[in-house]
Amino acid sequence: MKTLADLKKIREKAQEEMKLRGSNVRIKIVVGMGTSGIAMGAREVMKTFLEEIANRNLTDVIVTQTGEKGLSSMEPVVDLIEEGKAKVTYGNMTPEKVKKVVVEHIVNGRVVSDYVVATGE
Amino acid sequence: MSLKRIDLLICCGSGCVSAGALKIKERFHEVLKEKGMENEINIIETGCMGPCDYGPVMVIYPEGIFYKTVTPEDVSEIVEEHFIKGRPVARLMLSDDERTFSVQKEVPFYQKQIKVALANCGYIDPESLDEYIATGGYEALGTALTEMTPQDVIDVMKAAGLRGRGGGGFPAHIKWQMVHNIQDNEKYIICNGDEGDPGAFMDRSLLEGDPHRILEGMMIAAYAIGASQGFFYIRAEYPLAITRIRDAIEQARGLGLMGKNIFGTDFNFEVEVRTGAGAFVCGEEMALIHSIEGERGNPTPKPPYPATQGLWGKPTVVNNVETLANIPTIMVKGAEWFNTMGTQTSKGTKVFAITGDIRNTGLVEVPMGITLRELIFDVGGGMVGEGKFKAVQLGGPSGGCLTVEHLDVPVDYESLKERGAMMGSGGLIVMNDEKCMVNVAKFFMEFCVEESCGKCSPCRIGLKQMYEILDRITKGQGKEGDIEELQRLGESVKMLSLCGLGQTAPNPVLSTIRYFRDEYESHIRDHSCSTKVCLDLMNFNIDKSRCIGCSLCARKCPTNCITGSREEKYVIHQLECIKCGNCYDVCPVNAIDKIPGMHPEMKEYRAKLQAQKDLDD
Amino acid sequence: MYKKICSKYEPTKDNLIHILHEIQDTHPQHYISDEAVEEVSKYLNLPTNHIYGVLTFYSMYSTTPRGKNIIRLCESPPCYIKGSENILRKLKVLLGVETGETSKDGLFTLELSACLGVCGNAPVMMINEDVYGDLTEEKVEEIIEKYRRAQ
Ligand SMILES: Cc1cc2nc3c(=O)[nH]c(=O)nc-3n(C[C@H](O)[C@H](O)[C@H](O)COP(=O)(O)O)c2cc1C
Numbered sequence: 070m071k072t073l074a075d076l077k078k079i080r081e082k083a084q085e086e087m088k089l090r091g092s093n094v095r096i097k098i099v100v101g102m103g104t105s106g107i108a109m110g111a112r113e114v115m116k117t118f119l120e121e122i123a124n125r126n127l128t129d130v131i132v133t134q135t136g137e138k139g140l141s142s143m144e145p146v147v148d149l150i151e152e153g154k155a156k157v158t159y160g161n162m163t164p165e166k167v168k169k170v171v172v173e174h175i176v177n178g179r180v181v182s183d184y185v186v187a188t189g190e
Numbered sequence: 191m192s193l194k195r196i197d198l199l200i201c202c203g204s205g206c207v208s209a210g211a212l213k214i215k216e217r218f219h220e221v222l223k224e225k226g227m228e229n230e231i232n233i234i235e236t237g238c239m240g241p242c243d244y245g246p247v248m249v250i251y252p253e254g255i256f257y258k259t260v261t262p263e264d265v266s267e268i269v270e271e272h273f274i275k276g277r278p279v280a281r282l283m284l285s286d287d288e289r290t291f292s293v294q295k296e297v298p299f300y301q302k303q304i305k306v307a308l309a310n311c312g313y314i315d316p317e318s319l320d321e322y323i324a325t326g327g328y329e330a331l332g333t334a335l336t337e338m339t340p341q342d343v344i345d346v347m348k349a350a351g352l353r354g355r356g357g358g359g360f361p362a363h364i365k366w367q368m369v370h371n372i373q374d375n376e377k378y379i380i381c382n383g384d385e386g387d388p389g390a391f392m393d394r395s396l397l398e399g400d401p402h403r404i405l406e407g408m409m410i411a412a413y414a415i416g417a418s419q420g421f422f423y424i425r426a427e428y429p430l431a432i433t434r435i436r437d438a439i440e441q442a443r444g445l446g447l448m449g450k451n452i453f454g455t456d457f458n459f460e461v462e463v464r465t466g467a468g469a470f471v472c473g474e475e476m477a478l479i480h481s482i483e484g485e486r487g488n489p490t491p492k493p494p495y496p497a498t499q500g501l502w503g504k505p506t507v508v509n510n511v512e513t514l515a516n517i518p519t520i521m522v523k524g525a526e527w528f529n530t531m532g533t534q535t536s537k538g539t540k541v542f543a544i545t546g547d548i549r550n551t552g553l554v555e556v557p558m559g560i561t562l563r564e565l566i567f568d569v570g571g572g573m574v575g576e577g578k579f580k581a582v583q584l585g586g587p588s589g590g591c592l593t594v595e596h597l598d599v600p601v602d603y604e605s606l607k608e609r610g611a612m613m614g615s616g617g618l619i620v621m622n623d624e625k626c627m628v629n630v631a632k633f634f635m636e637f638c639v640e641e642s643c644g645k646c647s648p649c650r651i652g653l654k655q656m657y658e659i660l661d662r663i664t665k666g667q668g669k670e671g672d673i674e675e676l677q678r679l680g681e682s683v684k685m686l687s688l689c690g691l692g693q694t695a696p697n698p699v700l701s702t703i704r705y706f707r708d709e710y711e712s713h714i715r716d717h718s719c720s721t722k723v724c725l726d727l728m729n730f731n732i733d734k735s736r737c738i739g740c741s742l743c744a745r746k747c748p749t750n751c752i753t754g755s756r757e758e759k760y761v762i763h764q765l766e767c768i769k770c771g772n773c774y775d776v777c778p779v780n781a782i783d784k785i786p787g788m789h790p791e792m793k794e795y796r797a798k799l800q801a802q803k804d805l806d807d
Numbered sequence: 808m809y810k811k812i813c814s815k816y817e818p819t820k821d822n823l824i825h826i827l828h829e830i831q832d833t834h835p836q837h838y839i840s841d842e843a844v845e846e847v848s849k850y851l852n853l854p855t856n857h858i859y860g861v862l863t864f865y866s867m868y869s870t871t872p873r874g875k876n877i878i879r880l881c882e883s884p885p886c887y888i889k890g891s892e893n894i895l896r897k898l899k900v901l902l903g904v905e906t907g908e909t910s911k912d913g914l915f916t917l918e919l920s921a922c923l924g925v926c927g928n929a930p931v932m933m934i935n936e937d938v939y940g941d942l943t944e945e946k947v948e949e950i951i952e953k954y955r956r957a958q
Pocket residue numbers: 353354355356357358359360362382383384385386387470471472473474475476508509510511513514689690691
């Protein structure tokens with residue numbers, strides 16, 4: 070490493086690895102992981118999100134989890150929270166649906182209304 | 191790119207490690223492996239997060255949930271509930287009477303704090319150079335080397351007005367300018383990591399928690415003064431800090447941040463780590479220099495100062511760890527920003543180590559000028575247990591005690607000095623009303639007697655005499671005139687000693703006399719220690735009206751000095767009592783009292799002995 | 808053995824403290840013998856009385872044999888305030904020694920130390936390089952037991 074530009078490159082890559090701790094997050098995906106969510110396959114849903122996001126190199130998206138939300142009949146339930154926009158809740162998620170949500174909603178910014186079970190707070 | 195969704199930051203500062211943090215970490219690895227979740231969770235060891243009293247502590251991102259006093263048994267629950275089901279475990283969160291604080295930044299302990307030196311401590315993995323760089327690390331050095339002259343760097347420091355954090359409060363830029371101005375192709379920069387003040391552990395935490403920051407600060411200083419060789423002098427009691435700094439140096443070398451032509455410039459730098467071997471006086475800069483040279487660590491008279499004749503007779507700057515820790519941030523954010531914090535004469539923030547009878551013991555960083563009240567009651571969470579606030583000792587063995595009446599004093603170099611205390615390295619020992627001030631003063635004096643290097647007689651002999659007088663007073667053999675004698679000795683030791691140790695060692699005694707003279711007087715005149723700490727000046731007594739005659743105390747007494755019967759009740763034969771306190775602890779109906787003052791029987795006996803002795807003489 | 812340790816360092820005076828540390832740390836009885844001083848004196852070309860002068864100045868060096876594990880209990884005020892005296896009493900009873908002495912089985916030497924810099928978790932002790940904090944009498948018993956079992 071010989072210049073400030075080299076340092077900057079290392080920094081950007083390293084910041085990527087630390088993004089969970091940073092504030093540089095555009096979209097937060099919250100997977101409902103209560104007992105019923107897990108029973109309905111929430112772990113698979115979460116795994117798929119993590120994989121898809123990694124494959125596409127989406128650096129400003131994080132995946133986290135929450136408990137039971139009381140929507141048992143629609144589990145697995147996932148919230149997409151985007152800076153400055155209403156929260157979107159998707160229900161009855163499967164790995165297949167996750168892939169579509171990643172492409173449509175997260176990458177292209179179009180809500181997949183077929184899967185939406187609630188919006189706003 | 192990683193698949194991780196949680197950063198689990200486990201504090202692995204010495205405090206938390208001593209409370210079992212490493213076991214917790216292992217347990218997390220085990221449980222996560224069982225659940226097949228290793229790939230989802232980053233386990234990161236960080237440096238000290240501050241609230242050592244609650245160790246082991248951890249913070250879990252992205253939410254920033256803060257857990258305290260975690261045990262290995264709690265780990266499965268955290269994984270099951272929090273990591274899998276997303277339900278943070280409220281039981282492990284910090285709470286006060288009204289609420290539970292889930293997120294780290296809500297915790298009151300952190301609220302009045304501004305972290306500059308400690309910015310990365312507890313936030314990054316200290317063993318990862320990448321994480322340090324991610325927080326902006328080495329940018330200050332790069333900018334200084336490629337875009338600034340050494341004089342520019344010194345000018346920034348001058349505008350910032352950073353004063354040494356090692357105790358003296360001497361402005362950093364003045365020393366730097368002096369050494370910069372001297373033409374010599376051999377100059378040295380030394381980082382003083384000897385931290386010996388009892389009650390201080392900020393330097394350890396910085397070295398352990400953010401070693402690259404100290405290294406970067408040192409290299410900026412080296413560039414400014416024209417040194418190409420540096421030394422870390424770290425006390426041997428800090429093995430982890432030594433390892434972390436050594437590793438950091440190697441990592442920096444791996445990336446070309448150490449060695450020749452750093453950042454493509456003609457700045458070359460090498461650094462070595464030297465360790466102490468258990469001598470407090472080696473924190474004094476001349477003593478430290480002699481110790482690095484392989485000599486006994488004796489201070490030598492100043493002048494000459496290290497700036498003109500330091501290590502191997504060459505111009506040398508010695509800076510404290512925390513001083514260096516401030517430098518990279520000042521260079522990046524500028525002097526003006528630094529000047530927005532602190533007071534007219536004391537700029538910036540200061541790290542304090544809060545210990546003693548206080549709820550949140552640990553490490554905090556606050557702007558200078560904060561009042562003691564805010565520091566102790568807001569940040570520190572107030573007193574722990576029943577006792578009321580009585581005094582706070584600032585500046586360790588060279589500082590002094592302040593009392594309730596000083597709670598609104600701003601904490602800066604000058605205000606403290608005016609009142610007989612000292613900023614020192616930033617140790618803050620809080621004491622409740624169960625502490626005897628004469629005894630505390632004696633303790634600090636004992637420390638200084640043991641640590642005096644013995645080179646000059648006022649310090650070697652004077653301190654010993656002071657200690658002996660204090661010892662007598664706490665044993666009920668004080669005399670009229672002792673207080674005055676202590677003051678006289680104290681003033682002369684201060685005047686005549688060669689180095690800072692002797693020059694400040696009488697402070698704890700002088701300040702306790704100043705603010706707690708009545709306590710000294712009652713020890714001497716009434717043979718009474720109101721806090722019942724000095725065993726010769728208190729007694730145990732069985733209250734017959736409460737005693738049920740169970741004989742438990744008599745059976746537990748190691749000297750068999752309690753006799754009696756169920757009917758007669760029990761009594762203590764005072765002359766044989768060794769004040770072990772067993773009886774007090776075991777009495778099922780709390781019929782035994784601790785009473786301040788020497789028991790009349792004992793007084794009489796001692797007077798008789800004295801009379802006999804006088805006769806013999 | 809001492810020669811080998813010496814040879815890891817440049818033969819300059821400023822390496823004296825490093826060499827003495829390593830000699831002491833690697834000796835099973837954690838001390839620096841007269842024989843070691845002789846070797847170091849030859850290697851660094853320093854008079855033995857200079858080396859003894861340094862040895863006696865620093866409290867961490869010992870010129871007499873010690874136990875397998877060195878216990879250093881902090882006796883500074885923050886630990887004292889939190890009850891280090893009770894811990895000391897407990898250690899003395901558990902090991903059957905006074906401060907500065909080595910237990911009969913040669914396993915432990917009990918020493919007092921100035922502040923170990925972990926005061927947030929007072930009272931504190933170090934056994935060799937490991938730090939133990941928030942000590943209680945029960946905890947001390949467990950810790951000592953652990954070292955005994957490790958035998
Ligand atoms: C007895 C004694 C002990 C000292 N101990 C330390 C110490 O442990 N750490 C430290 O940084 N400075 C210590 N000092 C102060 C140093 O002599 C020196 O002033 C300081 O390292 C300069 O760094 P600074 O200007 O960055 O504070 C001590 C001074 C005396 C007299």
